[in-house]
Amino acid sequence: MCFCGNTQTFEQCCQPFITGVATPKTAEQLMRSRFSAYCTHAGEYILKTYASKTRTEHTVEDILLFAKQVDFVHLDVIQTEQDEQYQYVEFKAAYIEGAVLSALHERSRFIQENGAWLYLDGELYPTDSKKVSRNDPCPCLSGKKFKKCHGK
Template sequence: MSLCPCCSGLAYDHCCQPYHQRQQYAPTPEALMRSRFSAYAIGLVDYIVETYAPKLNAAQFRNDIADGTQLQWRLLEVISSDAKENSGTVNFVAWFMDEQGQLACLAEHSRFIKEGGQWYYLDGEQRHPDTVYRQRGRNTPCPCLSGKKFKQCCA
């Protein structure tokens, strides 16, 4: 039994796998965010496309989405999340190794909508990576998952 790529600490089959296999819908914006991160990490392009808000017609960006699944997604840190009846937000930092093998991150305030009982990703406002790097403590574990401290690894 392997841990879920979304960094929840749960086994994949008890976390994001039921969403990926369309056995159930993610019950919250945070659960959808985590399942989308996991989908990027394991290359589930169709799931990512399907979880964009329908009005965005994400299928037209399928190749760009597929390119994103080629990165080595390492760590998801959910900073905060909020859900109302049909809208929600998630603030997160997603760490990955870029094409040159350098640690990078995507920090975003994402918006979600609920239509027909299902949550969808709507859009997001990105934060500059330098801000995220400065906020990360030098003695915290490195997000590349090397087991070293950030200051001794990728800082």
Template sequence: MNCPCGSRAAFSHCCQPYHLKVKAAPTAEALMRSRYSAFVVADAAYLYDTTHSSKRKGHSKSAYISNAKNTKWLKLEIVFSDFDVVEFKAYYLNKKFQTEVLHEKSNFRLEDGKWYYVDGEFYEQG
């Protein structure tokens, strides 16, 4: 299966090793792509584990799994990527089966050699 992150590589050679903790995402963009893939495959543990500890209080594994299972993700588009910031568009189907876009500029933190999602700024669709 091709990786959901859009890399065109096989999932088993792209994001899955991060999900399985065989290796750590080397960049903020790699972590962002792997988190998108985790939403697609409903890997709540990975989403929780890669959220910075200072931000986990508002997120639970059950909330992640509910969100992941109730959303049909279509594709990921990276708009901009820098050292610790990634702007992306994630396309998904809403309940009326219409395509919508989640457009976010996400902030990441490198801590003890591992990247973590901290927070993000959402852009209005328009």
């Protein structure tokens, strides 16, 4: 199973986008590959998939600082939409920092530049965080207890 939640393996699903072998055909594919890039610390890919208008606001170092500070464990795509100019993807990306489970809930906006979908910006929604106890099921949905999985 890929990091993004698809049933294909990472090598079949998101890795071809991250390595540049393939180009995402939809904003949802791009968003899923960006999630997988955070999981695999592929900061260059994340930076290059920002729209040109906002790319200069970010650095690979800043991206990796966040990616390495947390452990992304689950992605839920809630809804996708499009209009004449943009595609939108609403999602929740669950991550663990220490023993605290949090989520990034966002409605992202994507734009096409030179035939490729790129992340432009997003609207964040408030979420709650909760402490994960050692004997709780791991939030990554592995079926293991937290202490035997991401709680190490």
